[in-house]
Amino acid sequence: MDVSKHYWIDVAVQTPAHSQIGGLLSYRCAFEVQPGHLVRVPLGQRELLGVVWAISDSAPAGMPEKAVRDAAGVLEGLAPLDSAWRQLVQFSAQYYQRSLGEVALSALPPQLRDLSSEQLARRLKKQNTERTVHTQTGPALSEEQQAVLAQMTSAPGPFLLFGSTGSGKTEVYLQAVERMLQADPQAQALLMVPEINLTPQLEERVQARFGAEAVVSMHSGMTPAQRLKGWLAAHAGHARIVLGTRMAIFASMPHLKLIVVDEEHDPSYKQQEGARYSARDLAVYRGKLQNAQVLLASATPSLESWHHSRPAAEGGRYLRLHMPSRIGTGLLPKVRRVDMNHQAKKAVLSAPLVAALQERVERGEQCMLLLNRRGYAPVLHCADCGWKSECKHCSAFRVFHKIDRTLRCHHCGMTERVPRACPACGNADIAPIGRGTEQLEEHLGELLAHVKRPDGTPIRIARIDADTTRLKGALESQLAQVHSGEVDILVGTQMIAKGHDFRRITLVAAINPDTALFSSDFRAPERLFALLMQAAGRAGRDARQSASSEMWVQTFHPTHPLFEALKKHDYPAFAASELAERTAADLPPISHQALLRADARSQDVAQGLLNAARETLEAQLSADPATAELVMQVSLYPAVPMSMQRVADVERAQMLLESPHRMALQKVLWHLHGVLHQLRSAPEHKGVIRWLVDVDPQAI
Numbered sequence: 001m002d003v004s005k006h007y008w009i010d011v012a013v014q015t016p017a018h019s020q021i022g023g024l025l026s027y028r029c030a031f032e033v034q035p036g037h038l039v040r041v042p043l044g045q046r047e048l049l050g051v052v053w054a055i056s057d058s059a060p061a062g063m064p065e066k067a068v069r070d071a072a073g074v075l076e077g078l079a080p081l082d083s084a085w086r087q088l089v090q091f092s093a094q095y096y097q098r099s100l101g102e103v104a105l106s107a108l109p110p111q112l113r114d115l116s117s118e119q120l121a122r123r124l125k126k127q128n129t130e131r132t133v134h135t136q137t138g139p140a141l142s143e144e145q146q147a148v149l150a151q152m153t154s155a156p157g158p159f160l161l162f163g164s165t166g167s168g169k170t171e172v173y174l175q176a177v178e179r180m181l182q183a184d185p186q187a188q189a190l191l192m193v194p195e196i197n198l199t200p201q202l203e204e205r206v207q208a209r210f211g212a213e214a215v216v217s218m219h220s221g222m223t224p225a226q227r228l229k230g231w232l233a234a235h236a237g238h239a240r241i242v243l244g245t246r247m248a249i250f251a252s253m254p255h256l257k258l259i260v261v262d263e264e265h266d267p268s269y270k271q272q273e274g275a276r277y278s279a280r281d282l283a284v285y286r287g288k289l290q291n292a293q294v295l296l297a298s299a300t301p302s303l304e305s306w307h308h309s310r311p312a313a314e315g316g317r318y319l320r321l322h323m324p325s326r327i328g329t330g331l332l333p334k335v336r337r338v339d340m341n342h343q344a345k346k347a348v349l350s351a352p353l354v355a356a357l358q359e360r361v362e363r364g365e366q367c368m369l370l371l372n373r374r375g376y377a378p379v380l381h382c383a384d385c386g387w388k389s390e391c392k393h394c395s396a397f398r399v400f401h402k403i404d405r406t407l408r409c410h411h412c413g414m415t416e417r418v419p420r421a422c423p424a425c426g427n428a429d430i431a432p433i434g435r436g437t438e439q440l441e442e443h444l445g446e447l448l449a450h451v452k453r454p455d456g457t458p459i460r461i462a463r464i465d466a467d468t469t470r471l472k473g474a475l476e477s478q479l480a481q482v483h484s485g486e487v488d489i490l491v492g493t494q495m496i497a498k499g500h501d502f503r504r505i506t507l508v509a510a511i512n513p514d515t516a517l518f519s520s521d522f523r524a525p526e527r528l529f530a531l532l533m534q535a536a537g538r539a540g541r542d543a544r545q546s547a548s549s550e551m552w553v554q555t556f557h558p559t560h561p562l563f564e565a566l567k568k569h570d571y572p573a574f575a576a577s578e579l580a581e582r583t584a585a586d587l588p589p590i591s592h593q594a595l596l597r598a599d600a601r602s603q604d605v606a607q608g609l610l611n612a613a614r615e616t617l618e619a620q621l622s623a624d625p626a627t628a629e630l631v632m633q634v635s636l637y638p639a640v641p642m643s644m645q646r647v648a649d650v651e652r653a654q655m656l657l658e659s660p661h662r663m664a665l666q667k668v669l670w671h672l673h674g675v676l677h678q679l680r681s682a683p684e685h686k687g688v689i690r691w692l693v694d695v696d697p698q699a700i
C-alpha cells in the first residue's frame with residue numbers, strides 16, 4: 001500500500017448493544033495497516049481500540065470525504081489477528097445476533113484497551129521468547145485409549161469421545177497433544193474445561209506433562225494483567241497449550257491444530273449474557289476454519305452431540321469413539337435407590353444411608369453428599385398468618401442463611417437480617433421450611449457426632465458451595481483438605497460433583513434429586529442424569545476400593561426410568577428414550593430454537609413488544625413473495641412470562657421461535673432485528689428496558 005497517500009479502513013469497535021451502527025466504522029488512515037491490526041480510532045470525544053476489518057482505496061460510499069475522521073494510530077509490535085480469527089468472530093456475531101464490534105472487542109483481553117504502544121512494546125519485550133516444551137512421558141495407555149488415539153489419526157473428525165468417568169479421557173487429551181506437538185513444531189492446542197473450579201488440578205497435570213512455560217490459562221478468575229500476558233503468548237504462538245473456559249474459544253492461536261472440549265455437555269459452555277454463544281459449537285466451527293482436529297468428550301454427552309454422532313449412514317457428522325471401562329480394574333459404583341416413601345416422614349437422611357455413612361467413616365473412607373440448594377433453608381415461614389420470606393423485587397423466596405442470620409435473595413442479592421418476629425403478624429415463632437446445604441451439614445454433624453475415625457479422632461464434615469468459596473483461594477484449600485483425607489464427609493452443591501479426581505471417596509449420595517424430574521424445562525432430565533452420572537463417577541476412583549463403592553439416590557420415585565438407566569450406568573439407553581421423546585415433540589436437537597426476551601417495568605409491556613414484533617414480522621414476511629416461505633418454516637409462539645418472571649423489579653417475558661431449518665430461523669431473526677428497531681419508538685412500547693436474542697437457548 002502506498003503510504004504517501006491515505007486510504008480508508010473499516011474498523012470493528014465496541015458499540016452499545018443495540019446501536020444500529022453494527023460495529024464497523026469507517027476511518028481515513030495515513031499509516032500502514034492490514035486487516036486484523038489493532039488501531040486506535042476516535043468516536044465522539046473518546047478514543048477507542050478497534051480491529052481493522054477491511055481496507056479500501058476509495059472513500060466509503062454515501063459519506064462526504066471530509067466527514068470521515070482519521071484513525072489515530074496502530075498498536076505497534078502486534079501481529080494482525082489472522083483471517084480465521086476474524087471469520088470466527090464474524091460468524092459468531094451473525095449467528096448469535098450481536099454486533100461484530102461487540103464480539104470482536106469482548107474476545108480481546110480488556111487490558112489491551114488501556115495500553116499505549118510504548119507500554120505494549122515493554123510487555124512484548126519481556127515475554128518475547130520462544131517457550132520450550134518438555135514432554136514427560138505419560139503412563140502406558142490402556143487398549144481403549146490406544147484405540148481412540150488410533151482412530152483420531154485415521155479420520156478427520158470432529159470426534160465425540162464417549163468415555164466413562166475415570167476411563168482416562170484426560171490422558172487421551174494429553175497424549176493427543178503430545179503427538180500433535182511432535183508432528184508439528186509450531187502447533188498449538190486448545191483444551192477447554194467448563195468451570196474454573198475444575199482447572200487447578202488439570203492445570204497442574206498439564207504443566208507437569210509439558211512444562212509450565214508451554215501452558216497458559218484463560219478464564220475469568222484471572223487478573224487483567226495475567227489475562228493479557230496469556231493472550232499475548234498465545235497470539236505470538238509461544239504458548240503451545242491454552243487451557244481455558246468458554247472464553248478461550250476466541251483466543252488468538254495462529255497455529256491451532258487441536259481443540260479438546262472436556263465435559264462437552266456442560267451448560268457453562270453457553271455464555272449467558274452479551275453474545276450468547278456456545279463455545280462447544282464454536283469449537284466445531286473453528287476446527288473446520290483452521291483445519292484443527294476437534295475432540296468433544298463426556299461420560300454423558302449432550303443429546304445434541306450424541307445425535308450428531310449417530311452413524312454416518314443415518315446422517316451423523318461426528319465420529320463417536322468409545323471408552324467404556326474404568327482404568328485398572330476399577331468398576332463403576334453400584335447404584336442404590338432409597339425409597340423415601342418408606343422412611344420416617346420429613347427425614348432428610350434415610351436411616352440406611354446414615355448407617356452406611358457411619359460405617360464408611362469408621363473404616364477410614366470418604367463420603368460425599370449432594371444437595372442442589374445452598375443456604376440453610378429455601379424459605380422462612382410463619383405458620384400463623386402464612387407469611388413467607390418472599391423477595392420484594394423478584395418472583396422468588398429469599399433463602400435463610402443461618403450462619404449470619406440473613407435472608408438473601410439468590411437472584412438480586414437483596415440481603416436483610418432475619419426478622420425477630422413475623423413481619424406480617426408479629427408471631428415470634430417463624431420457622432424454616434425445606435433444607436439447604438448449610439442445614440444438611442449441621443444435621444449430619446448432630447446425627448454422626450459420636451462417630452470416630454479409625455485413629456479415634458472425631459469425624460470431620462466439610463461443606464463446599466458458592467457460600468463457602470466466595471474468597472479467593474478458598475475452593476482450592478477446601479479441595480486440598482478433601483484430597484489429603486482431612487475430611488470424612490463432604491457436603492455440597494453440584495460444584496463438587498464434577499471432574500475432581502478424589503481418590504478416597506467410596507460413597508456418593510444424592511439427597512433430594514426429585515425436583516428435576518418434573519421441571520417444565522425439557523432439558524432438566526438430561527441435566528439430572530449427567531449430574532448423577534458425574535457424581536457417581538467421583539466414587540471408587542481408586543481401583544482398590546471401586547468394588548465396594550456406591551452411589552445412593554434418595555427418591556420418592558425409585559422406579560422412574562431415569563433412575564433405572566442410572567442404575568445400569570446406561571447412558572445410551574437414557575439418550576435413546578430422551579431422543580425419542582424429543583423427536584415426538586419436535587424439540588432440539590431435532591428442531592432448532594431461539595428465544596426473544598423482553599425486559600420491562602410491567603409484564604404487559606414486555607409481552608406487548610414481543611407480540612407486536614411477532615405480528616408485524618409475520619405480516620411483513622408474508623407480504624413479500626421472497627420471504628413468504630419463512631412464515632411456514634418458522635413457528636413463532638405467543639409471548640409468555642419467563643419462569644423467573646421478575647428479577648430486581650424488572651418484569652421478563654419471552655417468545656419462542658422454532659424451526660426444523662437452521663437457516664430459516666437465522667433469516668427470521670435478522671428480520672426480527674429490524675422490526676424491533678421499528679417498534680421500539682412507538683409510545684405503547686415505552687416501558688421496554690431491553691430485549692435480547694438467545695440462539696440455541698439452554699434453558700426455556
Ligand SMILES: Nc1ncnc2c1ncn2[C@@H]1O[C@H](COP(=O)(O)OP(=O)(O)OP(=O)(O)O)[C@@H](O)[C@H]1O
Pocket residue numbers: 139140141142145163164165166167168169170171172299327499500501537
Ligand atoms: N493408561 C493409564 N494408566 C494408568 N493410569 C491411568 C491411565 N490413564 C489414566 N490413568 C489415571 O486414571 C485416573 C482417571 O483418569 P482421568 O482423570 O484421565 O479420567 P477421566 O475419564 O478424565 O475422568 P472423569 O471424566 O471422571 O473426570 C487418573 O488418576 C489418571 O492418572
Ligand SMILES: [Zn+2]
Pocket residue numbers: 391392393394396409410411412413414647648
Ligand atoms: Zn430478589
